[in-house]
Each structure stands twice: as structure tokens, then as C-alpha cells.
Amino acid sequence: MKTQKFFYFKSFVFFLTLLIALVPTDATAQKKNKKKKKDAQEEVQKPKKDEKSIQELTKGSTKLEGLFTIYQDTVNGSIQMVIKEDQIGKEYIYFSQVGNGVLEASSFKGSYQGSKIFKINKYFDRLEFEEVNTAFYFDPNNPLSKAKDANISNAILESLKIESYDKKNGLYLVKSDDLFKKETFLQVKPPRFPNQPPTAFSLGNLDKDKTKIKEIRNYPENTNVLTEYVYSQPSVLNGGSEAVTDGRNVSVQLYQTFLEMPDDGYEVRYDDPRVGYFTDEVNDQTATGSITYRDMIHRWRLFKKDPNAALSKPVKPITWWIENTTPMEWRETIKEGVLEWNKAFEKAGFKNAMVVEIQPDTATWDAGDIRYNVLRWTSSPQPPFGGYGPSFSNPRTGELLGADIMLEYVHFTNRVFYDKLFDLGASSSEQQLEASDMPQFYCSAGHLMHENTMFGECFLEAVGASDLEMERMKKEAMKSLIMHEVGHTLGLNHNMKASQIYSIEQLQDTEFIKGKALTGSVMDYTAINLTKDRTKQGQYYDMSVGPYDIWAIQFGYTPFKTAAEKMALLDQSTKPELIFGNDADDMRSPGKAIDPRVNVGDLSSDAIQYAINIYDLTNDMMGNLKLQFSEKGQSYQDLRRAYYLLSGQRSNAGDVISRYIGGVYVDRAMIGQEGGTQPYTPVSLEDQKRAMNALSKYIFAPDA
Ligand SMILES: [Zn+2]
Incomplete structure (x- = not known):
């Protein structure tokens, strides 16, 4: 936003210069105008009866x-x-x-x-x-x-x-x-x-x-x-x-x-750096301390029907409408994705906080009507996103007043957006744009999900998986994306550090991971969970909200009785499963931020090894690609697509590994908080060397 303001200032100076230059030639015209204006004023002052x-x-x-x-x-x-x-x-x-x-x-x-x-x-x-x-x-x-x-x-x-x-x-x-x-x-x-x-x-x-x-x-x-x-x-x-x-x-x-203006009675909740909420930013000009923020988190007004019950339905739930343009085959999965958040709300004391309805074909309202929160579908010539979950708030309080979710149809198809071979890094340049210039709600989750899913398809095709398996993967992708976008509309921003919570072994343990999020939070941009050993393949994507999501919703929505109650909840932030770092800290583009654990497209508590596994997987696939994706009589389009997807995955894996060299882990814990370490800890020499060795083997070696 800062760059924009700067620009306006510059353009203002420019226009001022232009204006001064124009004054002499315009003087006569201005005089005439003044006379006209005077006449007009006289007209206004005519007797009241007119x-x-x-x-x-x-x-x-x-x-x-x-x-x-x-x-x-x-x-x-x-x-x-x-x-x-x-x-x-x-x-x-x-x-x-x-x-x-x-x-x-x-x-x-x-x-x-x-x-x-x-x-x-x-x-x-x-x-x-x-x-x-x-x-x-x-x-x-x-x-x-x-x-x-x-x-x-x-x-x-x-x-x-x-x-x-x-x-x-x-x-x-x-x-x-x-x-x-x-x-x-x-x-x-x-x-x-x-x-x-x-x-x-x-x-x-x-x-x-x-x-x-x-x-x-x-x-x-x-x-x-x-x-x-x-x-x-x-x-x-x-x-x-x-x-x-x-x-x-x-x-x-x-x-x-x-x-x-909404009625009074809404309780403002102030931001805490250990949890990621969108905010309306306010500075306290009369504060005497060194921290003057009074940033108000974005949250919906939820009141318990029965204020004394530990678990109660809300007076007014957050209702989502599935737009009647939504393809039939996706409706159930979308609904599931929205309702999954009810698990988090239950921990905050609300039963059925989220409700999903389907817009009737005979509805007289459309998504432009702010009284409805709508899950919408579009198919644009140049899709700006795969999913986008914007909301708007009362700038005086942070209260959320409306939200929508936009889904781009093309991201659920097989179209590849790389036009040129050298655009393989296109996704990272898009991410850079997102981090610097785009409004806070801009989200690349859909775009990355699309890439991951196409890569997943390519992989499943190569290993000869059944159509049913393919279908399962796509449904999981959709549910995961919906949970992510809904999370935004509840006030949550990204948690790019959440992918650290499970080990590679846990991710590959079908029973362990079943029904869980692959990471601490669906608000991460996670890689697809693929295993070379097909007998170990569990779920591909998040199937529920993660522990961080539940905790974040507890912070934002629990009707706390005392400040101490809220503090006690926040003090849990040092638990490994509640690890948090958002877009401000992530290392998606070179030269940005310092903590390699806060990244996109990574997975597991050993992101270096996970990325190495991606190299092994894609190298294997690369060898057979020509054979597997060339069909007599067909064009080379599928082969080209598969090659681009594999290269894209390798490029991303290289990004993830490279960030560990010279990386510094950041801890957001408060001074003296139980479980907290010091604010900055360098990545161990051993891990830095491991990362360097991986780069030399998989990227810099002559036979890489
Ligand atoms: Zn997002």
C-alpha cells in the first residue's frame, strides 16, 4: 500500500505542475465562468415562493x-x-x-x-x-x-x-x-x-x-x-x-x-502477533508505551443463544449460499469444506456457527447483494485466481459485514498456464506480486492447488492409478481449497509455517493422517502429499481444519469472560502444532524474509528431505515421460504439459531447499512465555550443509 501512496503523491506533484502551466491560457475562460456562477447564485437567492x-x-x-x-x-x-x-x-x-x-x-x-x-x-x-x-x-x-x-x-x-x-x-x-x-x-x-x-x-x-x-x-x-x-x-x-x-x-x-452503522453490542477484539487475523489498523496516539497498535481483528458478530451454555447455537449463524451456477458434482464437496469449520467453532463454544444453503434457481437476488455471502463460480478469459475469499469489515470495529468466495472453473480443468518453457518460474513471480502490491485478501492458494493437482494427475497417470483414485484426489483438492478460502472470510490470514508440524513418516502413515489436515492449518499453501511407494499413499490434501485453525478461531470467537482466559489461550502459542508465520515472514521469493520454515509449497518437519523426495520422484517420472505421454495420432500437448509440470515442481523444490542456507528461525513468543526460545536462532550448520549438498546434487551437478 505504501508504494501506492507514494505514487499518488508523485502524480499530485505532476498534476500541480501541469495546472500551473495551464493557468495563463485559461484565465479568460475562468473569468467568464465566474460571471456565470454569480448569475447562478442570484438565481438561488430568488424569493422562496419560486x-x-x-x-x-x-x-x-x-x-x-x-x-x-x-x-x-x-x-x-x-x-x-x-x-x-x-x-x-x-x-x-x-x-x-x-x-x-x-x-x-x-x-x-x-x-x-x-x-x-x-x-x-x-x-x-x-x-x-x-x-x-x-x-x-x-x-x-x-x-x-x-x-x-x-x-x-x-x-x-x-x-x-x-x-x-x-x-x-x-x-x-x-x-x-x-x-x-x-x-x-x-x-x-x-x-x-x-x-x-x-x-x-x-x-x-x-x-x-x-x-x-x-x-x-x-x-x-x-x-x-x-x-x-x-x-x-x-x-x-x-x-x-x-x-x-x-x-x-x-x-x-x-x-x-x-x-x-451496525448496532452497538459488538465486542472489538485486538490483534495479537501470535495469531494471524486480518485487521483494521489503528494507532493509539495517546499511548505512552513503545507499542501503539490498537489493530482490530476481523471477526463476525456471534452471540450464543444460550450465553450460559458451554456449547450453544449462535443467535445468528454465518450463512453461506452456494451460487446456482455451481456445477452439480462439486456442490456436496463445497458444502463439506464450509461445514468443516464448525469443528473449530465448537471449540470456541458455538454449535452450527456455519450454515450452508443452495441459491434456488428462482432466487431474485444475486451475489452483488451484500446481504448474502455467496460461493461463486466464474470462468474468466484470464483467471486472476483459482479461489479468492474476500470480506469487508466495519473500519470502526473490525466487525465482518459481508464475504464471498470466488472460484475459477478453469482451475479445476487441465489447462496449463505456462506458455513458454522459461515461464516455469511464473508462479514464483506471481507470488512476489502478491506479497508486495496486491490487496491483503489476494490469495494464490487456488493457483498453487491447480498446479499441484495437475502434477498429482500426471503422477497418478504415470503410476497407472484408477479413475476412482483420480477422482478422490480432485475432491480432496477442492475441499482443501474451500476450507482455505472460507478461513479467509472468517478473518484468518495465511499461516505459511503450519506445514512444519508432521514428519514425513507421519504424512506417509495412512492411518495417522486420515481425516486430518496435512499441516497445522488449512491457511498454508501446502504441497500435495504424494508417495513414491504406492502402498503408503494416504490422503493427498487437508481433509479437516488443523489444530492451529481451531486455536485461532478460539482466539477470535470465544466469548471470553476474563482477559486472563484469553491470555491463557494465547500463551499456548509455543505448542509445536500452533506454530505460526504469515505472508509478512514467508520466504516465497528470493531475498524476502529469513525463516525458511515459513514458506509456500513445502511440507513436513523436514522440508529439505521432502523436497529431495520430490526430485527423486520427478526424476523417475522424467525418464518414462516420453513413453507414457505420447499416444500415436495425438498431439504432443499432453507430453508438453507433463514436462512443464514436472519442471515446475522441481523448481519449487529447489526454492524450498535453498532458503535453509543462511536461514534464521524466528520465534514470535513473548518474553518469558513458557516454551518460548530466543527470537532468532540460525539454522543448524548440519541442515545448511544438507541443503547445500542437495542443491549441488539435484541442481548444479552436470547430470542433474
Ligand atoms: Zn489464501
């Missing part, structure tokens, strides 16, 4: 009642909005989600654009929409809190003229097209980055005439508007991919929602 009532101004409009009542003109589609007097000065939540878009415009269907707080102020004859800064906390009892606005800029997003005032009912009417047809609340068009080549694809300017409001849905708790933004330019050098019909006119559809 003022039109709300009724008169909305004649010929359709009335849509809801949180903010909207009138839409039946002739030209323009909209006016009613704001009640008691809504002035109150805080509301703004949330937006892409209804449809193209990857070139950094907008893909279903992607969440975050939430923010705004309020409406009255300024003479205008109503202002102001975004409120929620990044700082001042203790109200501290006199410093009187200076809480110092050097913090709120943002005036829009100022609209009051068209009419109904004094009797306390209602204001404003023309509200600009709220939704301009980029008032959200910058939709991505900025142009300084290092982009001049031939890079870019959107034209927002076209006022072509941009339109497509749909308005108004409910007592929220007002939801779907806008199609159209960006036009007369000519383009780069017309974009095939998904862009004509680069001169590109559409992005955006759902924008104004939501009422």
Missing part, C-alpha cells in the same frame, strides 16, 4: 425507498436522493465491489474494493460527503484528544447543492448522479505507474455520457447502486487482451453500497 417542493421536483420519477430514498427520473434515468435531517453528521459505511470488469483495468468480477466511513455534513445550501479518517485513536479522557484532528486530513468527496428542503418532515433533496457516476468514493481507473512502458494498456477518460446507472436496490439497512463506468479514448496503441472488445471503450461495473 422554490420547488420535493414533490414537484420528483414528479415523473420512480420512488425507491430505503436507507437513502432515491428518485429516478423515468425519462432520462438521472437520480435524486433524499437525506433526512437526522442522517446529517451520522457515520455510514461505504463499500464497493466490482460487478464486472477486465483484468487490464485491475478490476475483476467479484473483487472487493474495501470499506470506508463517511458522513454527510450540511454547509449552508449544500450537503457535503466527507470520508472520515479511522486510522488513529485518542483516549477521550486524555486532554490530548482535544487536538485529535491535528495534521490528519479527512476527505471531502463531494459537495451537492440542496435542491429542496421539506422543513415539516426534515428532508433534503440533492441531485445524486455525481455520487455514483463519477469516481467520487473510489478511484476506479488505475493510475499509470512511472515504470510502465508507453505501450502498456491504459483506460481512456471517464465518459460522462456513456457512464450509466444500471440498477438501484434499496433496503432499510443499505442503499446499493450498480454503475457501469465507461472509459473512452479516440485511439489506442494497445487494445488489451481478447477480453477487451474495443480498447477505446472499456466498461467497469461497480456495486457501491451505503450501509447503516
Whole structure:
């Protein structure tokens, strides 16, 4: 996010320079405008009897009642909005989600654009929409809190003229097209980055005439508007991919929602570095200690129906809807994946916290309706992910208010995304992108799962496994992916260290691993569990949530009676099965982070040996590849795919091994915590040498 802010600043300086350059030539025009404005002001000040009532101004409009009542003109589609007097000065939540878009415009269907707080102020004859800064906390009892606005800029997003005032009912009417047809609340068009080549694809300017409001849905708790933004330019050098019909006119559809603040009664829970939750970040400006974070974790509002029972159903469960576009054969597995989390919630005191329903074919709502959490399917020309589990929160409290899960159909097929041999490292460059620039909910789990599953298929094909076995592996992959994405929507971020908890022997012990997660957490990106010795093959993927997941849900959702109770739970973090390290610590790309145990695509407490086993496995397969994947009369496509997959696995195994050389283990335990070690411990000389030897044998040797 930091790079983005920097960019905006740079572009601001640039535009300022541009503005100064333009002033002299524009001076005359400005004078004329001023005169016009003056006339307009005089018009406003005409005697009151000429003022039109709300009724008169909305004649010929359709009335849509809801949180903010909207009138839409039946002739030209323009909209006016009613704001009640008691809504002035109150805080509301703004949330937006892409209804449809193209990857070139950094907008893909279903992607969440975050939430923010705004309020409406009255300024003479205008109503202002102001975004409120929620990044700082001042203790109200501290006199410093009187200076809480110092050097913090709120943002005036829009100022609209009051068209009419109904004094009797306390209602204001404003023309509200600009709220939704301009980029008032959200910058939709991505900025142009300084290092982009001049031939890079870019959107034209927002076209006022072509941009339109497509749909308005108004409910007592929220007002939801779907806008199609159209960006036009007369000519383009780069017309974009095939998904862009004509680069001169590109559409992005955006759902924008104004939501009422949820009721009081939600209990804020603060972040702890030993557990991985997404947060709304807040700094305490009146704190005197060296740590000023008051980051609030993202969690759903769950209350026990029976507060005194150790285990109770929630007053309102977290309900998931399987979209009616979901292929029939996947529905049951998806449901299983969601409900698996109930095992974790039971340990936090809730029975049936998660509920799954299927969207009826006759449903009148769709996934753009924020009142529904939907498991969705798409088949995009350029899939940005295999699965994506975004959610949005109240920035004031961290309370989760809505979530979706997007699944890309193509990731459950056999299409290989490597176009060129030298793109074999493509997955790692994607991971680098994820770590640095992408929003926090971006997740590569689906992409990696796809690679692993195709590799698994290739392997099973090579060993002559049955169709049934193939089917089992795919179902396990799907369940595992669903559990991962659902975990995100419950507030959890990744745990890339969890793969350390079981030994290779335990993973290969069919009975031991049965029904478990392969690691401490389904929030890891784990390698597929394959064994060369087919008699030892257990499950391929996670079949349930792991011990870390259960513990993390206990931290986030248990209705703790005392602070000590919560502390006692957190103090268990040093247990080996609760090991945790997230994206901030992972070594997925060279030069990033220091603890080799926090990595993607690794498995077992001996990741070096596991990676060596992958080399042995793939080397064996490589020898027979030509024979096994060439069928007379068929194209070379399957052989090529198999070769790429094997090479991809080897490249990943090499990455995993290499990180142990010069690696430093990190312990997040607090000072004096039972079971804690020192914060930093170098990888043993023995393991570093083992890693170096493996690299020289499997990568650098002439016969490697
Ligand atoms: Zn993820």
C-alpha cells in the first residue's frame, strides 16, 4: 500500500505542475465562468415562493425507498436522493465491489474494493460527503484528544447543492448522479505507474455520457447502486487482451453500497502477533508505551443463544449460499469444506456457527447483494485466481459485514498456464506480486492447488492409478481449497509455517493422517502429499481444519469472560502444532524474509528431505515421460504439459531447499512465555550443509 501512496503523491506533484502551466491560457475562460456562477447564485437567492417542493421536483420519477430514498427520473434515468435531517453528521459505511470488469483495468468480477466511513455534513445550501479518517485513536479522557484532528486530513468527496428542503418532515433533496457516476468514493481507473512502458494498456477518460446507472436496490439497512463506468479514448496503441472488445471503450461495473452503522453490542477484539487475523489498523496516539497498535481483528458478530451454555447455537449463524451456477458434482464437496469449520467453532463454544444453503434457481437476488455471502463460480478469459475469499469489515470495529468466495472453473480443468518453457518460474513471480502490491485478501492458494493437482494427475497417470483414485484426489483438492478460502472470510490470514508440524513418516502413515489436515492449518499453501511407494499413499490434501485453525478461531470467537482466559489461550502459542508465520515472514521469493520454515509449497518437519523426495520422484517420472505421454495420432500437448509440470515442481523444490542456507528461525513468543526460545536462532550448520549438498546434487551437478 505504501508504494501506492507514494505514487499518488508523485502524480499530485505532476498534476500541480501541469495546472500551473495551464493557468495563463485559461484565465479568460475562468473569468467568464465566474460571471456565470454569480448569475447562478442570484438565481438561488430568488424569493422562496419560486422554490420547488420535493414533490414537484420528483414528479415523473420512480420512488425507491430505503436507507437513502432515491428518485429516478423515468425519462432520462438521472437520480435524486433524499437525506433526512437526522442522517446529517451520522457515520455510514461505504463499500464497493466490482460487478464486472477486465483484468487490464485491475478490476475483476467479484473483487472487493474495501470499506470506508463517511458522513454527510450540511454547509449552508449544500450537503457535503466527507470520508472520515479511522486510522488513529485518542483516549477521550486524555486532554490530548482535544487536538485529535491535528495534521490528519479527512476527505471531502463531494459537495451537492440542496435542491429542496421539506422543513415539516426534515428532508433534503440533492441531485445524486455525481455520487455514483463519477469516481467520487473510489478511484476506479488505475493510475499509470512511472515504470510502465508507453505501450502498456491504459483506460481512456471517464465518459460522462456513456457512464450509466444500471440498477438501484434499496433496503432499510443499505442503499446499493450498480454503475457501469465507461472509459473512452479516440485511439489506442494497445487494445488489451481478447477480453477487451474495443480498447477505446472499456466498461467497469461497480456495486457501491451505503450501509447503516451496525448496532452497538459488538465486542472489538485486538490483534495479537501470535495469531494471524486480518485487521483494521489503528494507532493509539495517546499511548505512552513503545507499542501503539490498537489493530482490530476481523471477526463476525456471534452471540450464543444460550450465553450460559458451554456449547450453544449462535443467535445468528454465518450463512453461506452456494451460487446456482455451481456445477452439480462439486456442490456436496463445497458444502463439506464450509461445514468443516464448525469443528473449530465448537471449540470456541458455538454449535452450527456455519450454515450452508443452495441459491434456488428462482432466487431474485444475486451475489452483488451484500446481504448474502455467496460461493461463486466464474470462468474468466484470464483467471486472476483459482479461489479468492474476500470480506469487508466495519473500519470502526473490525466487525465482518459481508464475504464471498470466488472460484475459477478453469482451475479445476487441465489447462496449463505456462506458455513458454522459461515461464516455469511464473508462479514464483506471481507470488512476489502478491506479497508486495496486491490487496491483503489476494490469495494464490487456488493457483498453487491447480498446479499441484495437475502434477498429482500426471503422477497418478504415470503410476497407472484408477479413475476412482483420480477422482478422490480432485475432491480432496477442492475441499482443501474451500476450507482455505472460507478461513479467509472468517478473518484468518495465511499461516505459511503450519506445514512444519508432521514428519514425513507421519504424512506417509495412512492411518495417522486420515481425516486430518496435512499441516497445522488449512491457511498454508501446502504441497500435495504424494508417495513414491504406492502402498503408503494416504490422503493427498487437508481433509479437516488443523489444530492451529481451531486455536485461532478460539482466539477470535470465544466469548471470553476474563482477559486472563484469553491470555491463557494465547500463551499456548509455543505448542509445536500452533506454530505460526504469515505472508509478512514467508520466504516465497528470493531475498524476502529469513525463516525458511515459513514458506509456500513445502511440507513436513523436514522440508529439505521432502523436497529431495520430490526430485527423486520427478526424476523417475522424467525418464518414462516420453513413453507414457505420447499416444500415436495425438498431439504432443499432453507430453508438453507433463514436462512443464514436472519442471515446475522441481523448481519449487529447489526454492524450498535453498532458503535453509543462511536461514534464521524466528520465534514470535513473548518474553518469558513458557516454551518460548530466543527470537532468532540460525539454522543448524548440519541442515545448511544438507541443503547445500542437495542443491549441488539435484541442481548444479552436470547430470542433474
Ligand atoms: Zn489464501
